Amino acid sequence: MIKTEREKNIIEAALKVFSRNGYADTRMADIAAEAGMSYGLVYHYYQNKEKLFEAIVEDWWAGFYRELESLKVGDATTEEKLRGIIHYLLSVYEKKPDQISIFVIEISRGFVDHADSRGKGKFGRLFDLCREIMEEGQKNGFLRNDIAARYLTYVFLGSIDTFLSVMILGGEKMNASREERISDGIAKVFFQGAVKPRE
Amino acid sequence: MIKTEREKNIIEAALKVFSRNGYADTRMADIAAEAGMSYGLVYHYYQNKEKLFEAIVEDWWAGFYRELESLKVGDATTEEKLRGIIHYLLSVYEKKPDQISIFVIEISRGFVDHADSRGKGKFGRLFDLCREIMEEGQKNGFLRNDIAARYLTYVFLGSIDTFLSVMILGGEKMNASREERISDGIAKVFFQGAVKPRE
Amino acid sequence: MIKTEREKNIIEAALKVFSRNGYADTRMADIAAEAGMSYGLVYHYYQNKEKLFEAIVEDWWAGFYRELESLKVGDATTEEKLRGIIHYLLSVYEKKPDQISIFVIEISRGFVDHADSRGKGKFGRLFDLCREIMEEGQKNGFLRNDIAARYLTYVFLGSIDTFLSVMILGGEKMNASREERISDGIAKVFFQGAVKPRE
Amino acid sequence: MIKTEREKNIIEAALKVFSRNGYADTRMADIAAEAGMSYGLVYHYYQNKEKLFEAIVEDWWAGFYRELESLKVGDATTEEKLRGIIHYLLSVYEKKPDQISIFVIEISRGFVDHADSRGKGKFGRLFDLCREIMEEGQKNGFLRNDIAARYLTYVFLGSIDTFLSVMILGGEKMNASREERISDGIAKVFFQGAVKPRE
DNA sequence: AATGAATGAGACTTCATTCAT
DNA sequence: TATGAATGAAGTCTCATTCAT
Numbered sequence: 006m007i008k009t010e011r012e013k014n015i016i017e018a019a020l021k022v023f024s025r026n027g028y029a030d031t032r033m034a035d036i037a038a039e040a041g042m043s044y045g046l047v048y049h050y051y052q053n054k055e056k057l058f059e060a061i062v063e064d065w066w067a068g069f070y071r072e073l074e075s076l077k078v079g080d081a082t083t084e085e086k087l088r089g090i091i092h093y094l095l096s097v098y099e100k101k102p103d104q105i106s107i108f109v110i111e112i113s114r115g116f117v118d119h120a121d122s123r124g125k126g127k128f129g130r131l132f133d134l135c136r137e138i139m140e141e142g143q144k145n146g147f148l149r150n151d152i153a154a155r156y157l158t159y160v161f162l163g164s165i166d167t168f169l170s171v172m173i174l175g176g177e178k179m180n181a182s183r184e185e186r187i188s189d190g191i192a193k194v195f196f197q198g199a200v201k202p203r204e
Numbered sequence: 205m206i207k208t209e210r211e212k213n214i215i216e217a218a219l220k221v222f223s224r225n226g227y228a229d230t231r232m233a234d235i236a237a238e239a240g241m242s243y244g245l246v247y248h249y250y251q252n253k254e255k256l257f258e259a260i261v262e263d264w265w266a267g268f269y270r271e272l273e274s275l276k277v278g279d280a281t282t283e284e285k286l287r288g289i290i291h292y293l294l295s296v297y298e299k300k301p302d303q304i305s306i307f308v309i310e311i312s313r314g315f316v317d318h319a320d321s322r323g324k325g326k327f328g329r330l331f332d333l334c335r336e337i338m339e340e341g342q343k344n345g346f347l348r349n350d351i352a353a354r355y356l357t358y359v360f361l362g363s364i365d366t367f368l369s370v371m372i373l374g375g376e377k378m379n380a381s382r383e384e385r386i387s388d389g390i391a392k393v394f395f396q397g398a399v400k401p402r403e
Numbered sequence: 404m405i406k407t408e409r410e411k412n413i414i415e416a417a418l419k420v421f422s423r424n425g426y427a428d429t430r431m432a433d434i435a436a437e438a439g440m441s442y443g444l445v446y447h448y449y450q451n452k453e454k455l456f457e458a459i460v461e462d463w464w465a466g467f468y469r470e471l472e473s474l475k476v477g478d479a480t481t482e483e484k485l486r487g488i489i490h491y492l493l494s495v496y497e498k499k500p501d502q503i504s505i506f507v508i509e510i511s512r513g514f515v516d517h518a519d520s521r522g523k524g525k526f527g528r529l530f531d532l533c534r535e536i537m538e539e540g541q542k543n544g545f546l547r548n549d550i551a552a553r554y555l556t557y558v559f560l561g562s563i564d565t566f567l568s569v570m571i572l573g574g575e576k577m578n579a580s581r582e583e584r585i586s587d588g589i590a591k592v593f594f595q596g597a598v599k600p601r602e
Numbered sequence: 603m604i605k606t607e608r609e610k611n612i613i614e615a616a617l618k619v620f621s622r623n624g625y626a627d628t629r630m631a632d633i634a635a636e637a638g639m640s641y642g643l644v645y646h647y648y649q650n651k652e653k654l655f656e657a658i659v660e661d662w663w664a665g666f667y668r669e670l671e672s673l674k675v676g677d678a679t680t681e682e683k684l685r686g687i688i689h690y691l692l693s694v695y696e697k698k699p700d701q702i703s704i705f706v707i708e709i710s711r712g713f714v715d716h717a718d719s720r721g722k723g724k725f726g727r728l729f730d731l732c733r734e735i736m737e738e739g740q741k742n743g744f745l746r747n748d749i750a751a752r753y754l755t756y757v758f759l760g761s762i763d764t765f766l767s768v769m770i771l772g773g774e775k776m777n778a779s780r781e782e783r784i785s786d787g788i789a790k791v792f793f794q795g796a797v798k799p800r801e
Numbered sequence: 802a803a804t805g806a807a808t809g810a811g812a813c814t815t816c817a818t819t820c821a822t
Numbered sequence: 823t824a825t826g827a828a829t830g831a832a833g834t835c836t837c838a839t840t841c842a843t
């Protein structure tokens with residue numbers, strides 16, 4: 006899927022506006038204005054608003070899956086893999102907060118709407134991939150197996166998701182050291198629990 | 205805030221439709237139809253769509269805060285309090301899934317929009333209440349204090365939120381025994397971590 | 404046309420609200436609120452908004468005609484009669500500014516609309532009565548007859564009308580001495596002209 | 603303020619419909635139909651009904667002020683200047699009766715409403731300009747100064763206004779010779795008074 | 802490629818009026 | 823008499839989308 010310069014412009018602008026206003030409150034004209042072109046031209050490249058949104062979502066998932074898959078098949082330990090996911094998501098937030106914003110606001114929730122038009126299936130695939138890593142971790146004895154792998158997945162992804170949400174909500178800036186601290190916090194709680202270990 | 209029968213009708217119908225279609229895709233006419241009345245009557249009771257939505261949100265938070273506050277000030281242990289929150293949210297889901305749906309879809313995300321009109325401040329208060337319980341837990345030595353209380357809060361609420369989201373997404377039915385199992389799963393992971401305890 | 408207390412309440416309230424907001428921007432509910440009753444009751448006495456408005460207009464014209472007719476048939480001089488009209492209108496403004504406001508805003512202009520529903524014919528009758536006085540004045544040699552009586556009428560009524568409009572616009576309060584001065588100003592210009600008389 | 607052809611179309615159509623039905627009873631759809639286009643297009647050019655109306659009013663005043671200012675600063679006598687104003691207004695009526703109609707029906711009265719949105723301030727400026735001419739006339743000894751300049755202004759403008767109103771009401775057609783006669787009638791009464799001069 | 806004029810479905814909302822109580 | 827719940831016609835306005843240029 007090679008993109009022309011124009012297409013990249015549009016996607017970038019759309020990302021910004023969708024993440025700022027949400028899908029419903031975004032007008033094609035806003036996106037065009039943000040991209041510095043007429044809205045007619047946006048239609049030249051993207052059939053309609055829905056398709057444009059999907060293109061963004063597509064981009065997002067494409068990158069995410071690439072990362073996830075490579076993590077999954079790699080020979081890292083389960084802990085490393087899961088830390089890798091946390092790290093990946095937080096680093097995307099650091100570099101492209103709008104993209105995460107779309108993910109959080111429209112995809113991870115909006116998916117309820119419109120059958121699959123806004124990514125329900127894709128979201129399911131994320132869960133699946135993650136769950137497979139969990140199952141692997143249970144099989145190799147690292148993770149507890151008195152709790153279903155999918156439950157572990159929910160807790161895990163939910164934690165990250167809420168962190169991201171809160172940061173987006175608060176308009177918080179991210180930087181490498183902060184990311185380090187947060188990543189570690191999520192990982193620690195997830196792996197060892199919130200209860201203070203007995204000395 | 206005493207409500208007439210009609211007002212209850214409307215709120216109930218609105219809850220159903222908003223949770224089914226999301227705020228943006230809900231028409232006042234749909235709500236009126238669901239409530240079996242003309243849309244004019246809806247306007248007789250609620251100034252406009254936004255205000256009607258707010259009334260629902262208000263109801264939700266009112267109930268939630270009541271529960272949370274009573275949990276917070278009670279003399280239960282930190283663990284019991286946190287389990288109480290999990291239990292409360294899952295049980296509301298069991299009894300009134302639409303209400304949780306609104307919470308998850310529109311409030312916990314939509315709050316980004318519209319300044320506070322969709323509950324950003326209220327959401328903040330939830331976080332605060334929860335964080336205070338965490339701080340108490342840290343003070344009394346139950347919870348680890350190498351991780352900020354607000355981070356613990358995020359992981360905790362994020363886990364529950366994702367569970368709820370996934371169940372809503374999947375249209376899953378809840379029942380008491382299932383609720384028990386899920387509650388326990390979330391609590392276990394949160395308290396003891398996902399790592400398999402060494403025997 | 405005997406009116407009950409209730410009917411007088413309504414007319415008074417309607418007068419106030421119509422004059423404040425204009426016909427189109429007045430809601431039946433506003434009138435009812437102003438009258439301290441439910442709008443259902445307003446309908447009990449007046450068939451609809453149009454009819455209620457007409458009743459007010461009717462009242463207004465009834466009083467005005469009574470005055471005009473009595474002036475016309477009286478044995479006062481033409482000058483006295485015309486001064487009488489000026490005086491009457493200004494004194495009504497002093498006592499019931501809302502009533503004049505209705506006259507000015509809705510009747511003297513709004514009459515263009517709705518065929519006769521808002522008083523076109525009545526307005527014509529005012530012109531006629533006034534013109535007859537002018538004609539009489541021309542006949543008895545007081546008024547110049549190189550100008551059509553109806554033109555004199557327009558100038559005469561137009562002057563008063565504009566005074567009233569400006570006062571209403573400015574929210575100006577009227578009192579006896581002021582009324583005296585204004586009456587005299589209008590009369591002087593109308594009778595002797597604005598040009599400075601040669602000494 | 604250069605206007606496209608379309609904008610002129612719209613203004614013209616709006617002028618016609620507003621003057622025919624009044625502001626409140628004019629629907630945007632009517633204007634669009636009159637202009638032979640969809641109502642969407644009207645909104646493409648004018649933000650909303652209020653703004654469209656304002657644009658018309660703006661146009662009207664712009665032309666009027668241009669005339670008035672040039673009259674005021676010219677070196678004509680006071681009498682010529684005032685006759686100039688009468689002539690201007692009547693000639694506009696002759697050429698564009700709708701425009702005068704708007705002025706008379708909605709501006710010169712409707713200004714009471716909506717703060718300034720319908721031209722209260724502009725109307726005040728007209729009074730001021732006219733009053734300045736009156737004051738000049740008083741200073742140079744042409745006009746009587748036992749009557750306030752603003753009172754002279756009211757009588758003067760009121761006379762013209764009523765003529766215009768009556769003609770609009772009667773749907774009267776204007777032509778050059780008639781205009782001549784009316785102009786002269788207004789001027790004569792205003793300058794020399796309605797009283798028959800003693801021979 | 803590019804523009805933005807043009808269209809019209811559709812949503813929100815108002816408010817006169819009716820009517821059961 | 824009196825109330826205000828209930829209805830629905832009608833109007834304003836938005837905005838995705840099409841299309842001539």
